[in-house]
Amino acid sequence: MHAALEYTYGDDYLEAREAHRSAHLTAAWAAVERGELLLGGAVGEGPYSGLLIFQGEHPVELAERFAEADPYVVNGVVRSWTARPWTTVIGADAATPVHPADV
Numbered sequence: 001m002h003a004a005l006e007y008t009y010g011d012d013y014l015e016a017r018e019a020h021r022s023a024h025l026t027a028a029w030a031a032v033e034r035g036e037l038l039l040g041g042a043v044g045e046g047p048y049s050g051l052l053i054f055q056g057e058h059p060v061e062l063a064e065r066f067a068e069a070d071p072y073v074v075n076g077v078v079r080s081w082t083a084r085p086w087t088t089v090i091g092a093d094a095a096t097p098v099h100p101a102d103v
Contacts, residue, residue: 001095002038002086003059005067007050007078016077023071028052036062038093050078053086055093060085 010016017024031037031054040052054063063083072078088094 001056001059002088003054003063003083004086005052005054005063005081005083007072008080009048009050009077010079011048013048013077017072020071020075020077027066027070031066037066
């Protein structure tokens with residue numbers, strides 16, 4: 001099962017992140033090593049949003065726990081965040097694969 005954690009950054013994101021970037025990356029790579037976080041990074045031209053993909057038995061809980069402790073969230077670099085379940089149906093790592101022959 002998967003979850004998407006979406007971050008919204010302020011307009012000052014590039015400056016605001018500098019003091020907390022190392023701690024944020026340390027936390028993110030620790031989540032990768034635990035097998036919880038698959039991918040993460042900035043989205044779009046700006047960047048003014050971020051997307052992190054979690055996996056596990058209860059991925060939304062993992063994403064929420066990560067966000068609540070993330071130095072970017074704790075220190076206001078992230079203005080708002082949302083963790084939502086993501087029903088993955090396409091791809092080698094899809095949690096519930098659906099092939100054309102199945103529909």
